[in-house]
Amino acid sequence: MASLPLHRKQLYQEFVANLYICVESSRLRYTFSNQRQLKVEIYQGITEMLEAGGHIDGKNIILPSTFIGGPWSMLQLYQDAMALEKLYRKPSLFITMTANPRWPEKKDCLIGNRVASNCPDIISRVFKMKLDTLILYLTINKQLGKVKSYFYTIKYQKRGLPHTHIILILAKDSIPNESSQIDTLVCAEIPHLYQEKKLFELVTTTMLHSPCKEGS
Known part of the structure; x- marks a missing residue:
């Protein structure tokens, strides 16, 4: 009975989405209740100054950069990426990796009539392990040359499969010139x-x- 939701296909996906909303609501509740500790007054002061005295009704809730997916988090990640590019020169390679529903690691975890497209938990776990292995090959094993720095982003396709775009900044002697x-x-x-x-x-x-x- 405990595994019953796992076999309900689209209903299981809705179940996972509802669980995510519960977790995110808990995180947002903490942010809402601890605005003073997060020094929101400083953010609001800067915002009011930039808006040249514009009047804002109600109370603004500032999401810190630690809230993944929030505007401050996205801005910080973008600035970090630009800082790496400024420090180590322009990127050398752009690599894309896409999840494959036929990966044996995924098939081995499917029970009964379950299919990969209805198992976002399995897809995400296997994809992240594959991505970590690829990053290891590129950076530690130097499969494409010596890597000075790298950064990546993970996106999701319309059919629910994740893919990643990886930016590699290679050492000068490893950059392909011919x-x-x-x-x-x-x-x-x-x-x-x-x-x-x-x-x-x-x-x-x-x-x-x-x-x-x-x-x-």
């Missing part, structure tokens, strides 16, 4: 069916928006 070096990193070709069979299957099943049709 076309031959770039060709080793970027490829827009379908691998040979027989010579690179495994790579061919990966590209045709995960890198194409739809199967190629005759005459296309």
Whole structure:
């Protein structure tokens, strides 16, 4: 009976969304009740000065930068990214990673008639582990060269699968400057069916928006 909500498909997604709202409401309640400790008066003073004496009715609630997803949090992350770019020069590589519902780690966690699209908890956990591993390969193992700095953002597609955009700032001696070096990193070709069979299957099943049709 305890696992009954897990098998209700869209109803389970609504259940997860409601739980998230409960958690976020609790965090917002703390922020609302502790405005003095968060020194909101300082924020309000700056805001009033910038608005040149504009009158604001009611009471403004300031969300601190520790509230993930809030305007101050987004602004701080943006400024941190710009500071890294200013310190280490312009970015070198832009890498995108997308969640794959066919990952075996996801399938192994599915019980009964559950599918990945109805299991946001499993998708998020597996995706984050894959992302952490990719970051490890790029930074510690130096798969694409020595990394001076990096930052990334995670977004969600309309069908519920997350994807990430990673910005790498490479060391000067690792930046690809010649076309031959770039060709080793970027490829827009379908691998040979027989010579690179495994790579061919990966590209045709995960890198194409739809199967190629005759005459296309």
